[in-house]
Amino acid sequence: MFSLDLFLNALVAGVLLGGFYAAVSLGISIAFGLLDVVNIGHPIFVILGSYAAFVLNDAYGLDPLLSGVLFAPVFFLIGVVVYQVYYLSFERKGESPLRGLVFFFGLLFIIEVALLLKFGVDYRLIEAPYIGRSIHIGEVGIAFRLLVPCVVGLLMTLAITQFLSRTFYGRAIKGVAQDSLALRLMGIDPVRIKTIAFGLGIATASVAGALLIMISPVEPSIGRAYIGRVFAIAVLGGLGSIGGTLTAALILGIAESLTATFSGPSWSLAVSFGILLLVLAVRPAGLFGR
Amino acid sequence: MQARWLLALAGVLIVGAFVVTRTVDNRYVYFAAYGILQYVLLATAWNILGGYTGYVNFGTGAFFALGAYTSVFLIQAVQAPLVVLIVAGGLVSGLLGFGIGYLTLRLRGVFFSIATLALAVVLETMMVNWEYVGGAKGISIIRPSAGPLFTNYVQLLFVVMAALAMGAVAVAWFIEHSRIGRGFATIRDNEEAAECMGVPTLRLKLLATTVSGCLMGIAGAPFPYYITFVEPVSAFNLSYAVNSLAMPMVGGTTSWVGPIIGAVLLGTLQQLATVTISSELNLLIVGVVLVAFVVLAPEGILGLLRRGTRRTRA
Amino acid sequence: MGEPLLRVENVVKRFGGFQALGGVSLEVQPGERFGLIGPNGSGKTTLINCISGTLRNDEGRIFFRGQDITALPAHRRTWRGIARTFQIPRPFGTMTVLENLRVTLEYAARERARAGDPAVEAMEILAGVGLDPKAGAISGLLTQIEMRKLELARAMAAKPALLISDEAMAGLSSSEVDELLEILLRLNAAGTTVIMIEHIMRAVMRFSERIAVLDAGEKIAEGPPDKVVSDRAVERAYLGE
Known part of the structure; x- marks a missing residue:
């Protein structure tokens, strides 16, 4: 039965989910879109962020958002190391990017199994005063556990776009994809720029992970469910366009929420995959691509 | 000439496998051997696409499980015999390979890889939702009688898997030594140059995804009888995807021998290790070995051997 | 003159907002030695990418032996007799x-x-x-x-019936250049039509029977080598003003 209330609730939940998806996809948009480094392991770094938030919350009752921000520099350093290995082993040798894919896949697998060994298959969740609360506007309920991730996701997206367009390093990152020779002529080392950018992408995963565990309990293997999502969003948004990523994240969030409401939650995963295949088949440059 | 010898050797090995079932009685041996042979088949199948053309498939689990679930469906529906299951599993997964290839192979190779990665998750979702084949709870499969030649069904499965693995290796061997295999190699080396030298790259890539997917489906087809209880988590296990690409990477991807070396090494290691350490730790080792080889020895054991002989000769 | 081996008609190629070829037309006769020159970024390589099928042109048509090959993938063009080298x-x-x-x-x-x-x-x-x-x-x-x-x-x-050589000689010594020229001349003598893209003027001038000059995606001159070199527009394109 179709009801308007149900529809409105699903729509609002979808928009909120979309803001969160934008946060999860940011790292992919930077790495894949701007640097042409296809980090398929990105979602596992998000899960890692979730577990970091979980550990601090469990032990000290720390707010997940706070641990997300606290861990961001650590994640940045992890990103720096990962990119250095990737660069030295694959990019510098001009190796086919496909071997690099295997490298990231291996990382994804190792981290997933390591988390499994440490924490087991149990779902983990966190406690914070605002989780579980909600506000109501008419018939539409807005849960804080969705609202907070959405707002933070949007703020982070905004911050990244500002960083990319207004700062020296940001503009260099945008330039590195198009013309690394020009950068070199300006006396900037493209590898250094790419290292910083990749680290930044992984740092966003720390925050995104904290948001994820706010929305739903987490176990190690759910990272893989996000691979289809983040790439569907990155491709749909047009690679490298942060604004496009946000729009695509909203589209996917709404589509999944409507599917979950009207066909059952277990089908919502298939939506992202359907969108991914459709975009690849019809318009690979994405909605906002050149 | 070499082809005839290899075929003869394969025949001898299959007969040998059969003879073994007359003499050895320990059921665990067959169970373990089946597992290793299944990996020979999966790794060889993966390598036909991944090693020969350079296109990386992360969805081995999806193709394998689709073969297994095709069997479950046919057993449920019509009690189809094993031969029919194998043919059907191969067809369905081959078709899936063709479909995914057709949709994504006009684009850069990474898109194909991403699609295969997402594919596994989606197919798993579909099986979880499909009650007829067991849904999330899974389904018990009752083995038919082993027939007059074997004392139990696991022995029969062992001989069948030996034959299938051998068949897959034969397919890989023939591809590698044919015009098609040389065409595959040009795609791996430089796809744009390959097109300009008259190689119909899209058609060859589609052939590779289809054959590779088909063989993975064949590997999954006998799985329900082997495991006797099929549920999505084990059928779509990520370890299939990781192992089937780690094994060729470890052995060496440019030759049919590589996947066999890798499957026997990693497969045996895992069979032994599951007895002594936890299966998670086991998988962690496979992951670390994979990354170590990709980074440090991208040409695998075969590449290391070749470099070794070159050095001693020089 | 009979039917040309290759006929390029008004070929346009854009990359995003940038127009790399702005409606280039040319004809190459069977057995001819044809030179294609122009400053860096003038669209030479883009043009032969369009001819060989590595890129698809956005507008215009390409005929080979009188047949329209504009929509054919690269390998089918190779099957019909077009081969190329890479820069x-x-x-x-x-x-x-x-x-x-x-x-x-x-x-x-x-x-x-x-x-x-x-x-x-x-x-x-x-x-x-x-x-x-x-x-x-x-x-x-x-x-x-x-x-x-x-x-x-x-x-x-x-x-091939038509071989396109894309800057095969860049960075080689002058004796090596002579060696490659010799090979191409012999190939042409055996009946293969050759399009040569080259920066080394000495080589193109010696090799070509006819030369076309590209500048900023447009053909600005075409003719026998000595005529083309003395052309005002060509001088301007190369030396700037």
Whole structure:
């Protein structure tokens, strides 16, 4: 039965989910879109962020958002190391990017199994005063556990776009994809720029992970469910366009929420995959691509 | 000439496998051997696409499980015999390979890889939702009688898997030594140059995804009888995807021998290790070995051997 | 004059907002030695990418032997008799030199020019460019000049009616340039039409019977070498004003 209330609730939940998806996809948009480094392991770094938030919350009752921000520099350093290995082993040798894919896949697998060994298959969740609360506007309920991730996701997206367009390093990152020779002529080392950018992408995963565990309990293997999502969003948004990523994240969030409401939650995963295949088949440059 | 010898050797090995079932009685041996042979088949199948053309498939689990679930469906529906299951599993997964290839192979190779990665998750979702084949709870499969030649069904499965693995290796061997295999190699080396030298790259890539997917489906087809209880988590296990690409990477991807070396090494290691350490730790080792080889020895054991002989000769 | 071997009609190619070719037309006659020159970024390589099928042109049409090949993928154009070399050599790096040629013979020449054993034929072509001692070497490990020769030899193995050579001589010594010129002249004498893209003026002038000049995606001059060099527009394009 179709009801308007149900529809409105699903729509609002979808928009909120979309803001969160934008946060999860940011790292992919930077790495894949701007640097042409296809980090398929990105979602596992998000899960890692979730577990970091979980550990601090469990032990000290720390707010997940706070641990997300606290861990961001650590994640940045992890990103720096990962990119250095990737660069030295694959990019510098001009190796086919496909071997690099295997490298990231291996990382994804190792981290997933390591988390499994440490924490087991149990779902983990966190406690914070605002989780579980909600506000109501008419018939539409807005849960804080969705609202907070959405707002933070949007703020982070905004911050990244500002960083990319207004700062020296940001503009260099945008330039590195198009013309690394020009950068070199300006006396900037493209590898250094790419290292910083990749680290930044992984740092966003720390925050995104904290948001994820706010929305739903987490176990190690759910990272893989996000691979289809983040790439569907990155491709749909047009690679490298942060604004496009946000729009695509909203589209996917709404589509999944409507599917979950009207066909059952277990089908919502298939939506992202359907969108991914459709975009690849019809318009690979994405909605906002050149 | 070499082809005839290899075929003869394969025949001898299959007969040998059969003879073994007359003499050895320990059921665990067959169970373990089946597992290793299944990996020979999966790794060889993966390598036909991944090693020969350079296109990386992360969805081995999806193709394998689709073969297994095709069997479950046919057993449920019509009690189809094993031969029919194998043919059907191969067809369905081959078709899936063709479909995914057709949709994504006009684009850069990474898109194909991403699609295969997402594919596994989606197919798993579909099986979880499909009650007829067991849904999330899974389904018990009752083995038919082993027939007059074997004392139990696991022995029969062992001989069948030996034959299938051998068949897959034969397919890989023939591809590698044919015009098609040389065409595959040009795609791996430089796809744009390959097109300009008259190689119909899209058609060859589609052939590779289809054959590779088909063989993975064949590997999954006998799985329900082997495991006797099929549920999505084990059928779509990520370890299939990781192992089937780690094994060729470890052995060496440019030759049919590589996947066999890798499957026997990693497969045996895992069979032994599951007895002594936890299966998670086991998988962690496979992951670390994979990354170590990709980074440090991208040409695998075969590449290391070749470099070794070159050095001693020089 | 009879029917041209290659006819390029009003070909336009854009990359995003940038127009790399702005409606280029030209004709190449059977057996001709045709030179294509122009400053860096003038669209020479884009044009031959469009002719060989590596890129699709956005507007205009391309005819080969009178047939429209605009919509054909690169390999089908090769089957019909167009072969090219790449400016930066792109050998099949894990294969030996001989295998590079053999696989090309197997795929490109196909029924059009099926002769004997591809391995024997490949050796003959290699001998023709002086690369036969290197037949067993892994192609990814060759020297610059050897790679250039391999590029040419591999294109020749496609048994083309039209061979397009994209800056085969950049960075080579003058004796090496002469060596490659010799190979191309011999190939042309045997009946193959050749389009040569080159920066080394001495080579193009000596080789070509007719030259077209591209500048900023437009054809600004065409004619016999001596006429083209003295053309005002060409001078302006090269020297700037």
